Amino acid sequence: MSKIESILFVCLGNICRSPLAEGIARDLAQKRGLELKIDSAGTSGWHxxxxxxxxxxxxxxxxxxxxxxxxxxxxxxYGDDVFDWIVAMDKQNYHDLLKMGFDESKVKFIGDFGLEGQEIPDPYYYKNLEGFEKIFAMLKTAIAEMYKQLS
Incomplete structure (x- = not known):
């Protein structure tokens, strides 16, 4: 595997899951002394x-x-050459990224990183923090596993 220097986290609207993943990834990278370009985006333009x-x-x-x-x-x-990994929060966004023409070797599914294939559920309609607690924990687990694979 070539050296990974940049990661883009992608969900549908870029207001719930992917910005949370971006924040967690930056925090964990800083704590581990990793120098990574980290960002987030959505497959839709709604937000x-x-x-x-x-x-x-x-x-x-x-x-x-x-x-x-x-x-x-x-x-x-973003162009296809901006990020080494483009990490989708669920299978629909994974397939949408491929349909958009992103390089299949760069598009990753977050469920493959310590989550046993689980998707990060979209908490957009949750009325309390309980669902967000769950996705925070899932994201932290996945990103920690991702960073283990990078070292």
Whole structure:
């Protein structure tokens, strides 16, 4: 495997899962002394320039991570050569990335990193933090495993 220097996390709207993954990934990279370019985006354009949802901001803040300055963007703003890995939160986004023409060797499914194939569920409609706690824990597990594979 060639050296991985950049990771893009992708969900549907880029306001719940992928910004949370970006925040966790940056936090864990800093704590492990990894120098990585980390970003997030969505496959849809529904939330361009919007901040992460309030529950994503709140759960990240609970664990000492600030994602409030992030803004939604669509994955199409990036070319295929910008990131070494493009990590999809679920199978639908994985397939959408391939349909958009992203290099199959770069597109990864987050469920393959310590989650036994599980998708990160979309918590957009959750009314409380419980669902966000669950995805935070899943993301932290997956990203920690991802970083183990990079070392």
């Amino acid at each position: 361009i320039d919007e901040p992460p949802c309030a529950n994503s901001i709140a759960i990240a803040r609970k664990y000492g991570i600030d994602i409030s300055s992030l803004r939604g963007r669509k994955v199409s703003v």
